[in-house]
Amino acid sequence: xxxxxxxxxxxxxxxxxxxFNEHVTLENWQDAPFSRWGFSHVSELITTAPIHRAGAGExxxxxxxxxxxxxxxxxxxxxxxxxxxxxxxxxxxxxxLVYERYFGTFGPQDRHILMxxxxxxxxxxxxxxxxxxxxxxxxxxxxxxxxLKDSAYGDASVQQVLDMTAAVRYSEDYVDPASEVQQQDRVxxxxxxxxxxxxxxxxxxMLLRRAGEHGRSFQYCSAGTDVLAWIVENVTGARYAxxxxxxxWSRLGCGADALVTTDSGGFAFANGGIACTARDLARxxxxxxxxxxxxxKRVVPSAWIGDTMRGGDPxxxxxxxxxxxxxxxxxxxxxxxxxxxxxTVYAAGIHGQFVWVDPPTQTVIAKFSSCPDxxxxxxxxxxxxxxxRVVDLLESA
Amino acid sequence: xxxxxxxxxxxxxxxxxxxFNEHVTLENWQDAPFSRWGFSHVSELITTAPIHRAGAGExxxxxxxxxxxxxxxxxxxxxxxxxxxxxxxxxxxxxxLVYERYFGTFGPQDRHILMxxxxxxxxxxxxxxxxxxxxxxxxxxxxxxxxLKDSAYGDASVQQVLDMTAAVRYSEDYVDPASEVQQQDRVxxxxxxxxxxxxxxxxxxMLLRRAGEHGRSFQYCSAGTDVLAWIVENVTGARYAxxxxxxxWSRLGCGADALVTTDSGGFAFANGGIACTARDLARxxxxxxxxxxxxxKRVVPSAWIGDTMRGGDPxxxxxxxxxxxxxxxxxxxxxxxxxxxxxTVYAAGIHGQFVWVDPPTQTVIAKFSSCPDxxxxxxxxxxxxxxxRVVDLLESA
Numbered sequence: 001x002x003x004x005x006x007x008x009x010x011x012x013x014x015x016x017x018x019x020f021n022e023h024v025t026l027e028n029w030q031d032a033p034f035s036r037w038g039f040s041h042v043s044e045l046i047t048t049a050p051i052h053r054a055g056a057g058e059x060x061x062x063x064x065x066x067x068x069x070x071x072x073x074x075x076x077x078x079x080x081x082x083x084x085x086x087x088x089x090x091x092x093x094x095x096x097l098v099y100e101r102y103f104g105t106f107g108p109q110d111r112h113i114l115m116x117x118x119x120x121x122x123x124x125x126x127x128x129x130x131x132x133x134x135x136x137x138x139x140x141x142x143x144x145x146x147x148l149k150d151s152a153y154g155d156a157s158v159q160q161v162l163d164m165t166a167a168v169r170y171s172e173d174y175v176d177p178a179s180e181v182q183q184q185d186r187v188x189x190x191x192x193x194x195x196x197x198x199x200x201x202x203x204x205x206m207l208l209r210r211a212g213e214h215g216r217s218f219q220y221c222s223a224g225t226d227v228l229a230w231i232v233e234n235v236t237g238a239r240y241a242x243x244x245x246x247x248x249w250s251r252l253g254c255g256a257d258a259l260v261t262t263d264s265g266g267f268a269f270a271n272g273g274i275a276c277t278a279r280d281l282a283r284x285x286x287x288x289x290x291x292x293x294x295x296x297k298r299v300v301p302s303a304w305i306g307d308t309m310r311g312g313d314p315x316x317x318x319x320x321x322x323x324x325x326x327x328x329x330x331x332x333x334x335x336x337x338x339x340x341x342x343x344t345v346y347a348a349g350i351h352g353q354f355v356w357v358d359p360p361t362q363t364v365i366a367k368f369s370s371c372p373d374x375x376x377x378x379x380x381x382x383x384x385x386x387x388x389r390v391v392d393l394l395e396s397a
Numbered sequence: 398x399x400x401x402x403x404x405x406x407x408x409x410x411x412x413x414x415x416x417f418n419e420h421v422t423l424e425n426w427q428d429a430p431f432s433r434w435g436f437s438h439v440s441e442l443i444t445t446a447p448i449h450r451a452g453a454g455e456x457x458x459x460x461x462x463x464x465x466x467x468x469x470x471x472x473x474x475x476x477x478x479x480x481x482x483x484x485x486x487x488x489x490x491x492x493x494l495v496y497e498r499y500f501g502t503f504g505p506q507d508r509h510i511l512m513x514x515x516x517x518x519x520x521x522x523x524x525x526x527x528x529x530x531x532x533x534x535x536x537x538x539x540x541x542x543x544x545l546k547d548s549a550y551g552d553a554s555v556q557q558v559l560d561m562t563a564a565v566r567y568s569e570d571y572v573d574p575a576s577e578v579q580q581q582d583r584v585x586x587x588x589x590x591x592x593x594x595x596x597x598x599x600x601x602x603m604l605l606r607r608a609g610e611h612g613r614s615f616q617y618c619s620a621g622t623d624v625l626a627w628i629v630e631n632v633t634g635a636r637y638a639x640x641x642x643x644x645x646w647s648r649l650g651c652g653a654d655a656l657v658t659t660d661s662g663g664f665a666f667a668n669g670g671i672a673c674t675a676r677d678l679a680r681x682x683x684x685x686x687x688x689x690x691x692x693x694k695r696v697v698p699s700a701w702i703g704d705t706m707r708g709g710d711p712x713x714x715x716x717x718x719x720x721x722x723x724x725x726x727x728x729x730x731x732x733x734x735x736x737x738x739x740x741t742v743y744a745a746g747i748h749g750q751f752v753w754v755d756p757p758t759q760t761v762i763a764k765f766s767s768c769p770d771x772x773x774x775x776x777x778x779x780x781x782x783x784x785x786r787v788v789d790l791l792e793s794a
Contacts, residue, residue: 025661043445044659050440052506059456109449257654262441264422 026192032372035351039370040087040106042113042275043259046189049241049268051249051258051276061253061295063279066096070393077393080386084352084379085371087112088278092286092364093394097279111259111275112368115349118260118274119225121244121284123162123334126228127292127304128247134235137162144231147202152210153227160214161224162333163312167212170221174350174374180208181222188269189261200265201226218317218331222271225334229270240268252287252294254280272349278366285355285364288335288345304333309345309359311337325380346387350374356387361394423589429769432748436510436767437484437503439672440656443586446638446665448646448655448673458650458692460676463493467790474790477783481749481776482768484509485675489683489761490791494676508656508672509765512746515657515671516622518641518681520559520731523625524689524701525644531632534559541628544599549607550624557611558621559730560709564609567618571747571771577605578619585666586658597662598623615714615728619668622731626667637665649684649691651677669746675763682752682761685732685742701730706742706756708734722777743784747771753784758791 029038029045038045053060071077071091081089087106091099102108114121129135135144137159142149144158156166171179185191187204198204205226229240236243241260249258258280261273283294288309292300312332314323322329328339338344346356352369365387371379426435426442435442450457468474468488478486484503488496499505511518526532532541534556539546541555553563568576582588584601595601602623626637633640638657646655655677658670680691685706689697709729711720719726725736735741743753749766762784768776 041446043440043447043656044663045444047442047444048440049438050508055506109452111447259440266421266441 026190030190030351030374032370035372036085036087036104036370039113039351039368040110042111042261042273046261046273047263048259048273048275049239049262050245051241051260051274052245053254053257053280054250060255063092063097064095066093066098070397071099071390074389074393077386077390080382080389084367084382084386085369086352086367087370088366088368090278090282090366091390091394092282093397094362095286097282098394099390100278102278106368108277108279109256111256111277112353113272113349114274114276114281115272115351115353116222116225117281117347117349117353117355118270118272119222119334120347120355121248121274122225122228122232122270123308124284124287124300124304125232125244125248126158126162127300127308127333129232129235129243131301131304135231141227141231144234145227147206148227148230151206152208153205153224156214158228158231161227163316164218164220164224164331164334165215165316166221166224167210167214167216167219168221168223169209169211170219170223172220172222184223184226188263188267188273190269190273200263201267201269202230202265205230216316218320218322220320220331225271226267226269228334229268232270239266240270244274248299251297251299252280252283254283256280278368281355281368282364282366284347285357285366288357289359289362289364308333308335309337309343311339311345314339321375321377324377325384342391352379352383354383354387358387358391361391363391363394365390423587427587427748427771429767432769433482433484433501433767436748436765437507439508439510439658439670443658443670444660445656445670445672446636446659447642448638448657448671449642450651450654450677451647457652460489460494461492463490463495467794468496468787471786471790474783474787477779477786481764481779481783482766483749483764484767485763485765487675487679487763488787488791489679490794491759492683494679495791496787497675499675503765505674505676506653508653508674509750510669510746511671511673511678512669512748512750513619513622514678514744514746514750514752515667515669516619516731517744517752518645518671519622519625519629519667520705521681521684521697521701522629522641522645523555523559524697524705524730526629526632526640528698528701532628538624538628541631542624544603545624545627548603549605550602550621553611555625555628558624560713561615561617561621561728561731562612562713563618563621564607564611564613564616565618565620566606566608567616567620569617569619581620581623585660585664585670587666587670597660598664598666599627599662602627613713615717615719617717617728622668623664623666625731626665636663637667641671645696648694648696649677649680651680653677675765678752678765679761679763681744682754682763685754686756686759686761705730705732706734706740708736708742711736718772718774721774722781739788749776749780751780751784755784755788758788760788760791762787 024034024037028034089101142154152168160166172181173179256277258276260268291302292305312330314328314330326338330337336346343359352371354367356365421431421434425431486498539551549565557563569578570576653674655673657665688699689702709727711725711727723735727734733743740756749768751764753762
């Protein structure tokens with residue numbers, strides 16, 4: 001009997017004698033070894049809302065097929081995937097699906113939590129609405145969300161929030177229970193609540209306070225994306241998941257619905273809570289490569305994609321851990337822009353979630369992982385090297 | 398702005414001044430008026446597991462199109478749908494989609510909770526496994542689930558559970574907080590837990606006790622279906638949602654994944670927790686009409702479908718509320734069999750969920766509703782008359 005099949009949040013004692021006594025819960029699903037099951041079964045741990053693919057009955061758009069070429073024969077790629085706790089790995093080259101690997105029980109139909117790759121999807125949705133004139137990135141947050149007037153974000157511009165240069169009293173220490181990021185997890189339903197926690201994410205955001213002057217320096221802060229999602233809701237009068245569905249997901253030819261976790265206040269956890277299949281995540285990278293078009297149709301304004309891919313000001317990120325890997329790197333519109341000569345951009349989430357886009361070779365790499373550490377320089381380096389190796393192999397193909 | 402769009406479990410005060418202050422919660426989602434939102438957003442209230450449609454990238458099977466004919470012009474059909482709190486209504490005639498109606502914000506992509514229509518889907522899955530020799534309906538429950546040996550179900554046969562003639566100390570009073578059916582709701586995560594409740598559905602089932610001799614009389618008892626699901630898990634070594642996906646849902650040409658609610662023990666709520674689109678539910682009725690085949694391929698054994706459609710022994714249901722509507726009615730393999738000359742069979746769930754199958758006209762009717770009462774004779778009569786009116790119109794077409 002397959003152990004992993006039974007690794008539910010469960011009374012596994014009914015399988016007593018089969019050597020299986022793991023028990024995945026809301027307390028442990030983000031920790032190894034429980035995370036391997038947890039990251040691919042998030043709807044069984046937290047409530048979720050669907051992000052629909054195209055209308056009922058519409059077939060998904062198939063990727064053109066092609067051979068994997070060198071990739072299939074390279075043991076170092078295999079070593080990289082195993083060393084970095086990979087659950088799924090999908091490579092598109094010139095729009096064709098050239099390499100696809102799944103590990104453990106994770107398969108093409110399964111949806112993996114994206115963590116902060118969700119942020120990059122939120123910003124593409126903001127880009128669509130900006131293109132329609134519903135959001136002006138130069139406006140203040142409180143212009144769109146009056147309830148945030150007295151919060152840290154009230155007088156920040158939308159662009160500052162998109163680029164994470166808003167100054168917020170917020171600790172993004174994933175392993176410190178006293179940090180704001182862990183409190184936000186609890187409020188979002190990702191961890192068991194504590195009595196003193198705010199009722200929901202809306203209230204949590206309203207209580208955040210400023211910690212300096214906006215626009216001066218890069219401060220990675222997950223809450224900013226949820227502020228963007230609240231803006232999306234207010235300017236459309238619709239719920240976040242429905243807007244992402246209507247404006248983005250349903251227009252990419254996706255093979256499956258995505259989903260997003262929701263809290264007791266009905267708030268969709270925009271900063272980390274989307275889950276989707278590996279192939280569908282690759283379509284997000286392809287959308288970047290194709291300048292915001294999918295299937296020959298405009299989805300996100302070209303100007304928004306160009307602005308994102310050109311990156312932000314590397315000076316504001318001086319001293320950041322990020323620049324230890326990418327010395328000229330910046331963060332623009334919720335995407336990481338290494339500032340290399342290739343024009344690479346990527347989206348990244350803790351525990352090894354990635355979409356990597358290499359324009360010169362027209363390569364998109366989507367990777368789901370269950371790395372034990374949320375973040376580490378070693379993991380960032382290993383992933384950067386692994387993705388570059390894949391791109392090298394395709395360049396020489 | 399559309400009120401219903403915002404009717405989330407939520408801090409609707411952020412929409413203050415718009416006249417909207419409803420708040421859907423785990424306490425009230427089964428009660429009108431909150432149920433209208435709750436029944437179509439179950440994944441936002443309870444954790445869920447996916448029941449996958451066909452493999453990634455496979456297109457759904459489209460229904461042949463046809464005209465609605467008489468149905469479109471009949472105001473009494475419209476009256477029936479409005480009077481019975483309809484959310485969705487789909488009619489297939491000779492395999493073609495001839496009539497489709499949606500109300501409120503519910504649409505073709507939305508998934509509605511099936512309530513006890515879920516039971517009929519469970520039994521079709523049991524039928525598949527019986528056809529493969531994995532389950533023998535004549536065997537005792539404890540043969541497949543030793544942990545249930547001391548429970549009410551231990552010495553009941555699988556067939557008795559399928560037909561609901563197991564004798565169990567269990568009140569199916571939906572509005573009595575002291576009833577077993579409400580306790581089971583709480584254990585399943587459908588209502589807030591009470592301290593003394595069993596940990597999960599597995600434990601709940603083990604604690605049920607016998608109340609007489611099995612096989613003597615029909616006793617509608619939701620817990621029986623969960624016993625069947627536990628048998629399904631034990632004979633396959635796989636989780637219930639995965640088996641329903643593999644053996645049934647993925648083989649019907651469905652347009653969307655279904656989902657099923659899960660409890661803290663990882664148990665899928667087989668007796669009432671499936672949600673799916675209206676069109677996909679109609680495919681279940683079509684499967685019955687087509688003697689267990691879908692798209693020309695065998696899915697459920699013909700013998701199982703035949704045995705179900707012939708019905709059970711009406712004598713064991715003597716005195717039941719059911720026989721006030723269908724005097725010759727029986728319950729066989731978790732389907733209702735009125736015992737009329739037409740050979741009608743149907744699946745039904747509280748608050749107005751139905752699949753109605755009329756063999757002479759080759760008609761399938763799927764209906765989702767948010768009726769305020771869970772069950773009532775008046776509602777059963779109104780639905781029976783409404784479905785017969787639709788069938789009449791198609792017969793004369």
